[in-house]
Structure formats: structure tokens, C-alpha cells
Amino acid sequence: MKYKLEYKYKLKGKEPVSFTSDWLEGEDALFAGEELEKTGKAIEISFSDEIGTSWTIKEMKKLLAEIEEEPHDLTVYFDGGFNRENNHSGLGAIVYYQQGKKKYRLRANQLVEELDTNNEAEYAAFYFALTLLEELNVHHLACEFKGDSQVVLKQLEGEWPCYEETLNSWLDRIEEKIKALGLHPKYTAIDRKENKEADKLATQALEGKSIHSKMQIL
Template sequence: MKYKLEWKYKIKGSEKVQVSTEWVSGEVALQMGEELEKQGNITELFFYDEIGTSWILKELKKLVVEIEEDPHEMIVYFDGGFQKETNKAGLGAVVFFKQGKKKYRIRANESFDELESNNEAEYAALYYALNIIEDLGVQHIPCEFKGDSQGILKQLEGEWPCYEDVLNRWLDRIEEKIKALGIKPKFTVIPRKDNKEADKLATQALEGKEIFAKTLIL
């Protein structure tokens, strides 16, 4: 989680000036806050997280300790594959996140037998990825979703309409899950070449190769 600091600075012989920072890590935010409070000429120091919640210094100190071991800085890649001959879909997801000061990667896939098209497989793959991060206990953090399916990501951003009932039902499920988790999503369309790992996992699922691996990234 990243934070933005805002405070009012008292200039001698003048009115107070509103000051704010760029987004910084929790550790840096705490250090800056402690140093600012020592100066004695600032007031109304607040910390804002990426969800929009505000904190005072004492509250932020407690919060950072509490969430230190929770997953954060999460990036999710997803992709879906489909075989017309068998109506079988393969779902692939790659999840990067930090826990404490360590960084992890989860590679996972799953096969699905009740879909009708490659487009539907893309929606199912994103929903599958959401289930993975739910199992990690993720709540109320920003999360970036990256995929090469422009349609689903633009629809989730509200920029494109969806006219197919089947896909609209998937959109409803995805949006309900995001709301239930309380996460702040960011949707990023990437070239197919940058989504090779999730694509490979989806293909392996179609081949009957089930994978779920959590790896510490050094």
C-alpha cells in the first residue's frame, strides 16, 4: 500500500500553506511524518491511502504494523484459452505480490468444461484470478489486472458496452467479487507477447497439466 502525505505549513508572517507529497511506501510515509512533526511548524498532518482513507500518524503506525504480513502491491496477469472441438476452456493466472519485505509469485491454472467461446474463457480466467487472491486473504488494497483481452478490461472500466447476456453475467460476477473484496482495481491492456506466462498456463490446462506453484522471488 502507498500513501500520500498532506499538511499545513506555517510560514512566519504569513498564512498557512497546504502541502502534499507524491505516493510513497508506508515505511517512507512514517519516516517523513515523524520528521515533519519534529519541526513544530506544521499542523493538520494526514496520510491518505490509495483507497481514499485518511489516517493520523499514530493510526498509521499501528496500521503498518498490522498489515506488514498481509499481501500487498499486487499485480495479476490472466488469460483464457478455448477448444471448439471439446468446448473445454483453460484458465491461467500469474499473481505477483509482496508480503512483509518478500516478493512472491503464484502461477496457477484450471480447466473448465461449461463455456461457449474463447471470449467467455477470458472472463472466466479473470474470475479465477480473483478467487486466487481471495484465498490469499486480500482485502481493501489496490490491485492491478493485466491482460491482452481489450474487450473485458474496457468493459470493466465502463468505457465499452457489453451486448452478450452470457458475458454480462460474467461481468456481474467479477464486479460483485471485486466489491466483496473491497479492492481498488486498475485494469491494464497489455500486448499478447507480455502475457505469455498466463497464456502458457491456460494452454497447459487444456492439455491436462494442472499447476499451482507459489515461488519466492529473490
């Protein structure tokens, strides 16, 4: 997650001037705040995240120490595939995240037999991705979801209406899960080339290949 450093700079004989930084990594924002504090010229130093929550320097130190031990900086890719011949659906999802100083990738898929359409498979894939976040004990964090299904992403954003009862049911389930995990989602539509890893996982599920693996990538 990114943070903005906010503070007031004391000017001799004048009112303090307010400053706000660009978005920074947590450690960079904290370092800058501590350096400003040492000068004795900066007052009311605080940090705010992309969600709008604010912290003092002391609170920021504690927050970053806690985050170090938990998954954060989350990006999720999802995709659903549908075989019309047997009504089987393949769900694929990848979670990229950081924990401590290391970065990880969790890849998983699932075969589902009771869905009826490709759109429903896309919704199921999104929900499947949420279960992976739950498995990682992710909660109360910003998370970017990337997929090539404009229908799912636009309807989750509330930009497109949903008239199908089955898909509305999936929307409700997804929104309930997001709320339960305390996530602050960002939805990003990408083309199929950018989503080929999730697409491959969905295809492998349809082929009967079950995958659930986590690896360190950096």
C-alpha cells in the same frame, strides 16, 4: 499501495502553507511525516492513499504494521484459452504480491469444459484470478489487473457495452466478487508478449497439466 503526505507548514506571522508530496511508499511517507513532526513546524500531518482514505501519523503506523502481515502491492495477470475442437477452456492467472519484507508469486491454472467461446474463457480466467486473491485472504486493497483481452477490461471499466447475456452474467459475477473482497481495481491492457506467462498457464491447462504453486521471488 502508494501514499501522499499532506501537511501545513507554519510561517511566523503568516497563515500556514499547505504541502502535498508525490506518491511514496508507505514506509517512506511515514518516515518523512515523523521527521517533519520533529521540527515542530509542520501541523495537520496526514496521509492519503490511492483510494482516497486518510490517516494520521498514529493511524498510519498501525496500518503499516497490519499490512506487513497481509498480502499487499497486488498485481494480477490473467488469460483464457479456448479449444474449439472439444470446447475445453484453459484458465491461467498469476498473482504478484508482497507480504512482510518479501515478495511472492502465485501461479495457477484450471481446465473448464462447459464454456462456449474464447471471450467467455477470458472472463472465466479473470474470475479464477479473483478466487486466488480470496484464497490469499486479500481484502479492501487496491489491485491492478493486467490482461490482453481488451473486451474484458474495457467492459469491466464500463467503457464498452456488453450485449451478450452470457458475458453479462460473468460481468455480474466478477463485480459481485470484487465488491465482496472490497477490492479497488485498476485495469491495464497489455499485449500478448507481456502476458505470455498467463497464456502459458492457460495452454498447460488445456494440455492437462495442472499447476498451483507459490514461490518467493525476492
